Each structure stands twice: as structure tokens, then as C-alpha cells.
Amino acid sequence: MFEGFSQEALEFLLGIRHNNNKEWFEPRKAVYTEKIYKPLKELGEELFAPFAHIEGMVSKVGRIYRDENFAPYLHYRDTLWIYVRYDAWYWNKTPTLYFELSPEGAEFGFRISKPEAAVMERFRSGLIEDSAPFFNMIAELVEKYGLTVGGDEYKRKKPCPKPELEKYFVKKGLSVYTKVSDPAELFSRKIAEHTVEVFKALQPLNDYFHEIVEIEELAKAVLKEEKQQTEPEPEINMVKAPDVEFMW
DSSP, X not given: OOOOOOHHHHHHHHHHHXXXXXXXXXXXXXXXXXXXXXXXXXXXXXXXXXGTTSTTEEEEEOOSBOOTTSXXXXXXXXXXXXXXXXXXXXXXXXXXXXXXXXXXXXXXEEEEXXXXXXXXXXXXXXXXXXXXXXXXXXXXXXXXXXXXXXXXXXXXXXXXXSGGGHHHHTBSSEEEEEEEOOHXXXXXXXXXXXXXXXXXXXXXXXXXXXXXXXXXXXXXXXXXXXXXXXXXXXXXXOOOOOSSOOOO
16 A cells, blocks of 8 residues: 655655666665655556556556656656656547656645647637536646646747637646655655545546547548548559560
């Protein structure tokens, strides 16, 4: 059972930030395993449990080791994560419930960090048609759970027909999250209970964006099928046999 993180875990991640090399990591690998990876696995199981019955939902705990997304000079992560989301190939294009542990503490919430442009276009169109469902969700998440709305923004603003929608028309990704640095919570079971509470509250928002992504994927599939049906089949140019007989 997850019992909380420790000061040693945060100090280890800070050490990785300043000593991102094998020579520093290897003698301290046991600290990573016992103080970070095992607690994260236990926490991941607890965070996924309320969603395990939902078809298509999956969970994963990240590992500290470098992957293809790292800069060449980095070998290890200084921020570890857990995600709970609908299964998908590209995690950063998919709405996700996430938990991150860093030297500064924990951050957790909802994120769709790098959605396809067409997904956000559908999101904006939906707001124009009926913004109430989304606004009601956001209002409850901010007022009742104290969450913060964030996300990367376009450098050039999108045309917005209503002033109240402008805040979201500039978003090219969206996050709704909270941060915890208080040791009394971070180093106890309170962090698990708090995260589960927030994840449950965020699931309607996660479903809201999941539906948008699914609609866009379906639209792309239909468009591709129509294109294949209307385009003529490519001509197959057969190689003509030579008129002159060759002696081999």
C-alpha cells in the first residue's frame, strides 16, 4: 500500500537534475528503486483502481531512464509521472489524467498537451455552439477543488466571436491541475486520497475531450475512405518485352 513519498525521494530527483549522468546515478540506484519507483507503482495502482472498470482506460508509471524524447545530453528524468487515460498511440495528443513527482513536489490533474490542430478547432466550434457544459465543468473544478487552468497558447490569436470564449480560443493545449509541496500531505497517504478525488472530478472533462478526439479520428477515417473511392486506381505500366531476341 502506498504510504507517501519522502524527503529522500525529492533530494534524489534534485540530485539527478544537477548530476544527470551514470556515474552519479548507479551508486544511488537503490534509492531510486525503493524511494521513488516502488511508491510510484503503488500509487499508480491506487489512482487507476476507480477507473479500471471503464472500457479502454489504461494506466502507466514512467521510468527514470532516457527515451527518444530526451535531449542527447540527458540520461535520466528528474520528473517522474503516472498517467491514467484511454488507450492511444500518441500520449501527448490524448486527454490524460496525470500525476508528476519532481524535486518541487507533486503536480496532478488533466492535460491534453499537444492535440492535433483539428481537435482544438472542434473544441472551439463546440464552445461557439454551446459553451455551458464546458464552462460548468471548469467552474466546479476551479471553485470546489481549487484547480488552475493552463496550457500552451497560440502566438497569433484565433478569431473569437464572443469575449467570454477568448480565454480558451488562444489555447493550443489545455491543462487543469494543482500542485502540492506541503510535506504533511506529500509524505503521507493524503496525497493519494487527494489525487484520487481530483481525478474523479476531472473524469467528465477527460471524457469531454476524449469524445472530441474520437469524432475527429472518425472524420479523418471517413474522409480517407471517400478519397480512396473517388481517386482512380493508379495505372500499372508493364515493362514491354523486347522485340529483338537476345542471346544470353
